[in-house]
Amino acid sequence: MILSISWRNIWRNKVRSLVIIFSIAIGIFAGVFSAAFFKGMADQRIQKVINTELSYIQIHQPDYRQNSDFGNFIPDGSALTAKIRQLPHVTGVSQRILIQSMLASAETASGVLIAGIDPAIESTVTNLNTKIIEGAYFDGIKRNPIVIGKKLAEKLNVKVRSKVVITLQDLDNNITSGAFRVAGIYSTDNNLFDESRVFIRSSALIKLTAFPATAAHEIAINIDASENLSLVESQVKEIAGDKEVMNWKALSPEMNYLTEAMGIYMYVFIIIILLALLFGIINTMLMVVMERRKELGMLMAVGMNKRRIFTMIVLESILLSITGGIVGIVIGALTAKYGETHPVDLSMWAQGYQQLGYDAFVYTSVDPVMLVNVSIMVMITGVIAALYPAYKALKNDPADALRME
Amino acid sequence: MKVIEIRNLKKTYNTGEVKVKAVNGISIDFEEGEFAAIVGPSGSGKTTFLNMLGGLDRPTSGEVVIGGANVWELSSRKLIDFRMNNIGFVFQAYNLIPVLTAGENVEFIMQLQGMPKKERGMRTKELLEAVGLADRINSRPGKLSGGQQQRVAVARALASRPKFILADEPTANLDSKATTSLLEMMAEMNKKYNTTFIFATHDQRVMDKARRIVSIEDGRILSDERFER
Numbered sequence: 001m002i003l004s005i006s007w008r009n010i011w012r013n014k015v016r017s018l019v020i021i022f023s024i025a026i027g028i029f030a031g032v033f034s035a036a037f038f039k040g041m042a043d044q045r046i047q048k049v050i051n052t053e054l055s056y057i058q059i060h061q062p063d064y065r066q067n068s069d070f071g072n073f074i075p076d077g078s079a080l081t082a083k084i085r086q087l088p089h090v091t092g093v094s095q096r097i098l099i100q101s102m103l104a105s106a107e108t109a110s111g112v113l114i115a116g117i118d119p120a121i122e123s124t125v126t127n128l129n130t131k132i133i134e135g136a137y138f139d140g141i142k143r144n145p146i147v148i149g150k151k152l153a154e155k156l157n158v159k160v161r162s163k164v165v166i167t168l169q170d171l172d173n174n175i176t177s178g179a180f181r182v183a184g185i186y187s188t189d190n191n192l193f194d195e196s197r198v199f200i201r202s203s204a205l206i207k208l209t210a211f212p213a214t215a216a217h218e219i220a221i222n223i224d225a226s227e228n229l230s231l232v233e234s235q236v237k238e239i240a241g242d243k244e245v246m247n248w249k250a251l252s253p254e255m256n257y258l259t260e261a262m263g264i265y266m267y268v269f270i271i272i273i274l275l276a277l278l279f280g281i282i283n284t285m286l287m288v289v290m291e292r293r294k295e296l297g298m299l300m301a302v303g304m305n306k307r308r309i310f311t312m313i314v315l316e317s318i319l320l321s322i323t324g325g326i327v328g329i330v331i332g333a334l335t336a337k338y339g340e341t342h343p344v345d346l347s348m349w350a351q352g353y354q355q356l357g358y359d360a361f362v363y364t365s366v367d368p369v370m371l372v373n374v375s376i377m378v379m380i381t382g383v384i385a386a387l388y389p390a391y392k393a394l395k396n397d398p399a400d401a402l403r404m405e
Numbered sequence: 406m407k408v409i410e411i412r413n414l415k416k417t418y419n420t421g422e423v424k425v426k427a428v429n430g431i432s433i434d435f436e437e438g439e440f441a442a443i444v445g446p447s448g449s450g451k452t453t454f455l456n457m458l459g460g461l462d463r464p465t466s467g468e469v470v471i472g473g474a475n476v477w478e479l480s481s482r483k484l485i486d487f488r489m490n491n492i493g494f495v496f497q498a499y500n501l502i503p504v505l506t507a508g509e510n511v512e513f514i515m516q517l518q519g520m521p522k523k524e525r526g527m528r529t530k531e532l533l534e535a536v537g538l539a540d541r542i543n544s545r546p547g548k549l550s551g552g553q554q555q556r557v558a559v560a561r562a563l564a565s566r567p568k569f570i571l572a573d574e575p576t577a578n579l580d581s582k583a584t585t586s587l588l589e590m591m592a593e594m595n596k597k598y599n600t601t602f603i604f605a606t607h608d609q610r611v612m613d614k615a616r617r618i619v620s621i622e623d624g625r626i627l628s629d630e631r632f633e634r
Contacts, residue, residue, distance in 0.1 A: 008504035
């Protein structure tokens with residue numbers, strides 16, 4: 001019955017309770033929605049990096065990342081690739097030959113990293129083929145097509161169909177060069193990537209350098225959904241033996257840090273909101289206790305012990321907070337859920353964001369764990385807010401309280 | 406059988422430099438089934454006396470022995486339980502819990518006592534019937550008249566099966582019709598359950614009903630008279 005008394009007590013002063021409930025609801029709504037918004041933003045950014053640059057998992061020779069020598073390749077790359085392709089949840093496996101080289105146009109030259117790929121297979125792993133802004137993805141040029149980034153095209157002052165020359169050292173350290181024509185120009189959100197990475201057919205690179213046809217420097221793996229990452233990763237590790245298998249978090253720690261930092265910021269933000277609300281709830285509960293001095297005295301006189309009085313006040317505060325909290329969480333979650341399919345349009349400020357690699361349209365992303373955590377935090381706030389008022393209530397002397405007629 | 410034994414009870418208030426002796430050495434016993442009124446002008450110390458009797462106000466010295474236990478030797482925690490199980494309270498301002506219905510107000514104390522739900526429900530009904538409010542069991546105090554609220558308060562006071570009921574000016578806020586019927590009802594309860602009633606009052610109508618009248622002035626007993634009614 002104490003629970004029922006606490007709940008009914010809330011509605012004794014409807015306006016006052018509704019004011020505090022709505023302020024809690026608005027605060028929590030703001031917290032939940034912002035959290036979903038910024039998580040969505042970070043998720044989108046990461047997804048983009050995974051889709052265009054990183055892929056989910058990469059395999060290299062154990063020391064390749066320290067010594068990216070052309071000769072430091074995975075000899076049985078094709079066999080490994082074929083095995084990984086059989087794994088569940090794997091949607092694409094691309095083997096790449098990588099080599100540092102010089103790319104020269106008629107006017108100037110620039111150092112680049114050449115990736116020798118199978119264009120059709122590469123597009124099952126990365127979405128480079130959708131990033132073409134001029135020309136076509138390996139189409140339209142019969143002999144030796146090359147796909148380069150927009151930034152590099154500007155630097156070299158080349159257009160689609162322009163001729164460029166690659167100069168590189170083959171496995172025996174002989175300088176060789178080959179002429180290529182620009183088939184397509186791509187543009188991602190990462191200028192550095194656009195300026196330094198070019199793509200040619202692996203067959204052309206093999207021909208130019210006498211590289212073993214089944215070997216690869218890098219095997220990039222795409223999977224169906226990020227929640228299957230650890231499962232696939234462990235299976236790949238089994239197959240790959242002594243090779244170095246790394247997921248995107250390890251490949252790009254700064255991206256992983258982005259999500260973690262974003263999560264921490266959001267909790268700090270919500271704690272600040274709750275701290276502000278805390279004082280509002282304390283104020284309300286103090287008013288409640290002052291107003292009901294006589295009633296509390298009566299309850300103590302007829303046999304409510306201190307523990308029960310305390311419980312009653314704390315419950316009232318918790319119920320008040322959690323009612324507001326639930327309203328806020330529900331509205332926040334629904335709005336954020338809507339935002340998962342209807343993006344927030346930031347195009348007014350999009351230029352700045354895009355330079356940082358963020359999208360102009362942000363799809364929110366609701367984290368159910370966070371919703372649960374926020375509910376618990378609201379409840380804790382309710383308890384903390386009740387402590388001082390409840391202490392005040394216990395200080396009540398029943399004889400004194402009853403004397404106030 | 407003695408329900409309450411009071412020995413040389415004193416209460417002194419320190420208001421600044423002046424010491425006020427609100428109760429100045431009262432010794433008196435109450436028997437089971439009494440219907441007694443403690444009367445006196447305001448400021449005579451009768452409310453203070455009643456509060457000390459009820460375990461609400463700690464005396465400066467003296468003893469209040471209820472059912473063999475010296476009330477003021479109990480710890481404050483035990484005292485609350487003691488009050489709950491031994492003493493029923495009826496206040497001048499009714500003091501029902503406004504958010505609970507009449508029935509729930511009566512039931513509440515029994516729940517605090519840990520009485521099983523079924524028994525509680527039956528006793529609530531019985532008591533409300535006894536005070537003539539069976540049909541208002543689901544009404545909240547705000548929907549009841551003053552007289553009706555005080556009847557609920559009496560039913561609540563009886564609910565815990567106390568050794569005695571203390572009523573501090575229970576009729577002060579009631580009109581004469583409600584006063585008369587409330588007093589009749591309380592006299593009936595007194596007979597029916599053999600529960601001791603002790604009033605603090607200066608209401609003549611209460612005195613007319615009481616079978617014992619204890620007059621207090623300046624914190625001392627002036628007279629102690631018994632009547633056959």
